Amino acid sequence: RRLGRFELADGGTIFLDEVGEMAAATQVKTLRVLEDRTFFRVGGTQAIKVDVRVIAATNKSLKEEVALARFRDDLFYRLNVLHIYLPPLRERKTDIPLLVRRFIAEFAKQHDRTFRGITPEALQILVDAEWPGNIRQLRNLIESMVVLAPEGEIRASDIPKDIREHGSILPMRLLGPDRDVGGAGAGAGARELEFIFRSLVELKLQVEELRRRLEERPGRVEVIEVGPGTGVSAVTPGQVEPAPEADVVYRPGMTMADVERAAIEAALRDTQGNRRKAAEILGIGERTLYRKLKAYALA
Numbered sequence: 001r002r003l004g005r006f007e008l009a010d011g012g013t014i015f016l017d018e019v020g021e022m023a024a025a026t027q028v029k030t031l032r033v034l035e036d037r038t039f040f041r042v043g044g045t046q047a048i049k050v051d052v053r054v055i056a057a058t059n060k061s062l063k064e065e066v067a068l069a070r071f072r073d074d075l076f077y078r079l080n081v082l083h084i085y086l087p088p089l090r091e092r093k094t095d096i097p098l099l100v101r102r103f104i105a106e107f108a109k110q111h112d113r114t115f116r117g118i119t120p121e122a123l124q125i126l127v128d129a130e131w132p133g134n135i136r137q138l139r140n141l142i143e144s145m146v147v148l149a150p151e152g153e154i155r156a157s158d159i160p161k162d163i164r165e166h167g168s169i170l171p172m173r174l175l176g177p178d179r180d181v182g183g184a185g186a187g188a189g190a191r192e193l194e195f196i197f198r199s200l201v202e203l204k205l206q207v208e209e210l211r212r213r214l215e216e217r218p219g220r221v222e223v224i225e226v227g228p229g230t231g232v233s234a235v236t237p238g239q240v241e242p243a244p245e246a247d248v249v250y251r252p253g254m255t256m257a258d259v260e261r262a263a264i265e266a267a268l269r270d271t272q273g274n275r276r277k278a279a280e281i282l283g284i285g286e287r288t289l290y291r292k293l294k295a296y297a298l299a
Helices: 024-036 062-067 073-079 095-110 120-128 134-148 186-216 256-270 275-282 286-295
Strands: 013-016 053-056
Touching: 024 073, 062 073, 062 256, 095 120, 095 134, 186 256, 256 275, 256 286, 275 286
Parallel strands: 013 053
Antiparallel strands: none
16 A cells, blocks of 8 residues: 555655645645644545654745635644745845856756856856746756856856846736636636736826826925725825825735735725625625635625
8 A cells, every 4th residue: 555645754754845835625634634643544444643743835925825715724823833934036146156056066967068167247147137936947047058058168148138137027827707727716716816917007007196296296205104904195295285095005015915905995995885886896706805805804
């Protein structure tokens, strides 16, 4: 018989990578193992006890996933005993030269190439890049250049154009409400993505409009911090009449959940609390709106 992962890790450590992508059914089973330290084999009737240390990793904000009802809050709190935040590579510029030299040596040996290294100019380009894909992106690029560089040395001209121009945007797929993505509930997920994307675009336009008005009316500007769930604060340039209030305000530090919550609150204010009309304005179903109201404690 084959042993499961937790059974194999009994007395040791198990690493759960990308727990933010875990299916709902798997979350329930994982929580049961963490709470009771027991599990049942498939088709089995006898509980098996294990003693396992669990290390989990994710590139998502699990707090936001909990707020959006995509990750169980009880599992989040059970996993979040000791939290270690690893900053993205763009915030650890001093690590890049060390990683580059390590990867060059690794891949030169793996592909049996005599490789001198990297020029200072090329290294500086890599240090200045944004690296949205973090270490995995850097590692794959170094392997590609070690294999393809014609001179046995990475030069600035060997680095792809998007990296040289400090490109920081990874490809993104946006799903429309009528796209078939497969699986139950896919349409609702696509509508939520469309709603979030539209909210961000509207917020960007509002911020640009506010900036334009401030530039047209010079004077002392008082900025009052706006917290989630509050009304719009005043922005007063001198003694001039203030600009009209916006329904949704974006400020640095707001998470995606904060943006979504602000958009829902604005729609409810515009409709005097009429949830049906608010859902129509937001372009989502009433059931989706009710679920989000519950998740954000707005009910």
